[in-house]
Amino acid sequence: MEAPLEEIEFLARSQNRVEVLRLVAAEPHTRQELATATGASQATLGRILEDFADRSWVRRDGRRYAATATGELVADGIGELIAVLETEGKLRPLVAFLPTEEFGFDLRHLADATVTVPTRTRPSAPLRHVRDAIEGADTLRAFSHTLNEQTLSTVHDQVTAGGYAFEAVLSRSALDALAADAHLWSQIRALSRHSNATIRVARGEIPVAALVADETVYLLVRDDHGVLRASLSTGSTPVREWATDRFDRYWERATPFDPLEFE
Known part of the structure; x- marks a missing residue:
């Protein structure tokens, strides 16, 4: 198991990872739907979904991918962190x-x-x-x-x-x-x-x-x-x-x- 900061770094290094996790946490998606929503290539999506599966953040249901309970937890957390940093950036000059x-x-x-x-x-x-x-x-x-x-x-x-x-x-x-x-x-x-x-x-x-x-x-x-x-x-x-x-x-x-x- 990786340290929490390493997991944050893993997600932060790729906007596609963050977007894919948030998308599948909201509702199940096919790979084509994820490609359309993110603009990522099928090869990139394959690596992302494989990494998420290794962490038990996603599961496959037929042609669709959905977040597991812990995947939803991580998606909520990273979403909140992004929102906090966006607010901080807005207020920083003031x-x-x-x-x-x-x-x-x-x-x-x-x-x-x-x-x-x-x-x-x-x-x-x-x-x-x-x-x-x-x-x-x-x-x-x-x-x-x-x-x-x-x-x-x-x-x-x-x-x-x-x-x-x-x-x-x-x-x-x-x-x-x-x-x-x-x-x-x-x-x-x-x-x-x-x-x-x-x-x-x-x-x-x-x-x-x-x-x-x-x-x-x-x-x-x-x-x-x-x-x-x-x-x-x-x-x-x-x-x-x-x-x-x-x-x-x-x-x-x-x-x-x-x-x-x-x-």
Whole structure:
């Protein structure tokens, strides 16, 4: 019996091995079906299936090959490892800026997340991604330590046009920053007076910038200097449950927004 790391290396050396094992674990396949699905030659498939049979990972049933119980176990394990590494690769450029200590969910639940980063030709791509989403939403809830001009403008226009209901818990530092700009302050004041908008002030700092637009969660990732590094969006149920619970907790402890406190 080979050591576990040697078995992982055996599979990792060949994408065809991984694909064949996952295919036969899902349902029985003929060699021709495996060749069509993987693009591997019959000679290559013969060697792979022979190696798998030696490990008791596959069995032959007539013309079809199916995974054994242990073969399914290995297929599930390698599939999970691949998914974890794909998620890690997606998050690797951002891990230094992610407030992971605040996340009440496993990072595996960001596997389906869309990560939008600034580029030279589209420096505002993360904000554009968020703006496009909230323009088409029916409800929007937010808790954040900042509220940028583009998002505030979009929310203001949508709420005043009767687009949706808006609820937000903002940190005092976010409101102080808005109060320092006459135009932004007039927008947040007008927004707070609207019947479809409710703004509350957090008792302490909020270390995460998050929005929940309908069923999708958006996280704005900034570095220590406040520079926007990326936006993440996901419809993952555990992430949405975390964001909803965190919003409710901030909301219960927050106080109603009174512009006079900041003027």
